[in-house]
Amino acid sequence: MLLFIIKGLFRDRSRSLFPLITVSIGVIVAVLMYSYISGLTQDIVETNANFSTGHVKIVSRAYAELIEQQPIDLALLDVDELLGEMGELYPDIRWTERIYFGGLIDLPDEAGDTKEQAFFGGIAANLRDPDSMEHELLNPAEYIVRGRMLENENELLLSDDLATTLKIEVDDEVTLISETMDGHLAFANFRVAGTVRFGVMALDRSALLAEIRDIRYMLDMEGAASELLGYMPEFDRDRADKLTADFNKTFSDQNNEFSPYMLSLLDHDNLRGLFNYTGQASTILIGIFVFIMSVVLWNAGLMNGIRRYGEIGVRLAIGENKFELYRVMIYEAALIGLAGTIIGTAIGLAFSYYWQNVGIDISGAMPEIGMMMSNVLRTRVTSGAYFIGFIPGLFATTLGAALAGRGIFKRNTAQLFKELEQ
């Protein structure tokens, strides 16, 4: 039976070619869109986690209230003690301490007066230690444009864009002006070891990376850190939510605004909403494709029905059962759907892999958003991309054939011979 249908499809290509092309194109688009949404979500998670949020983060309760301002005066104290406890409680989570600080970067002239000046947003992390996990997270070595990594005390890496704007060269000495944890004015001279470009607009505008020990000294933050970032082996939103709930129940004291408070990655910059949205977007996307392709294939089926009007009439006249005929037509459609899905998935995956490796630079069209995301959009091919095309590919063809095939039941057997005689 199956062989009979396949032979029929091969011999009468006009019956299968148009639906096959339609299904293939639909599946290619579905696979690409699915991979794009996966890539976008993954990029946002990774970029935010590595540079800003961690998978979970611990801050003081007071800091959490004003987290967008990153208020250094509300930083966590005695972080070594807390890090020790976290290591014991959650051995598979890796922790790192960061200080986020801001201020003015000032380039002097020969007389020591201000020559150029701009605001900066600084990240202080454990960068001089060669075994530090920050080389994996912030990974400045990969993004260096000019110069080298931090090697000596009071060195910094500066955003290449900012360095270019201020005409700062590698090895120039600059002065950072900021505020200590207690609100005092803090000045310190730093040497520019190199410039970096992360490909993340929010950072490339004015970022500065420095060793946390140097910044602690500058800002009177011995034993303190703005934030402790925690990284799971792989981000798991349910675990992050449970972890934050458990931690806050145990460690956070509502009556002490400086007690530690944990936040999940999804608690930042509407990331939870984005996550929910991308989950729904895949479903909506597939739904739309099923609908559109069904309509197209329904139409194709109707046209096919007209073309095969005589054939179906003969088959009914010689006694073939209406249900049997309807079933065969649905089988035919399912086979076309399967073939189209396999072809579409193969082509869609090929495009997705290419886009994943090459990426598309959208830095010129990036909106001004607080959320961190890469300027280069990439797809991400996941196991889901191999299967996602089967839903619209098979379902739409079958649905299209089922709708078009209803005409079989409208044929009046008594009229068939008259119709055939004409």
Add this chain to the structure above:
Amino acid sequence: MKIITLILITIFSIATLAADQPDAETIIRRVDENITPETRIATTSMVVHGRRGSRTIRSRSWIRGTEQAFTEYLAPPREAGTKMLKLGDELWIFSPATDRTIQISGHMLREPVMGSDLSYEDHMEDPQISGRYTPVIEGEETVMDRVCWVLYLTAKEDDVSYHYIRIWVDQERYLPLKEEWYGRGESLLKTLEVKEVMQVQERWFPKRMVVKDVLKDGDGTELIIEEIEFDADIPDHKFSRAALRD
């Protein structure tokens, strides 16, 4: 006839009273004359009340008119030796730790000075209000047991930090005892309350006041004038950038 006489007496009394009360322009002119002498040298303590506690910053300032000011920070040790110079609308800070003179400009002027409730812009602002604001008398109120005029000032030009100011002026001493500073949309930004006053030579001056940035947590910044001298002789060199490195 009696009624007409009564009305005339009432009108005459009101007119006399109105003639006694200076108009709004005169009030703010006299306030300016009181609080901006030719020169002044003051030692001040600034107590910043933050969420983690309070800290005190002592400084000595040399001020000439409204355009020139030089401040040297005396304590705590971290701030000692830091100097600030204002010349017109330019501001420089000298940091002994880095041996650098840094010009403060642009957005940085809106940043708080030493974590206080006062911004660099507040320091830069011309303290004289007459000429820059149009005053209207709103009424009378008692502040610190003193009868005050309440004036509402509207900026004449756009390039001011505060577009509207409500000010309570002591009717006898022409000293502002309370101020509210508003932004462009008449949203309250900062308040100033005088807690203690003093008489130096023939002038009345605030001795202790609290400035509060209403958008900030904490109990505000207390300014205490420890000593002040008016119309002292200040050499020109004090208001030069070379003085920052002295």
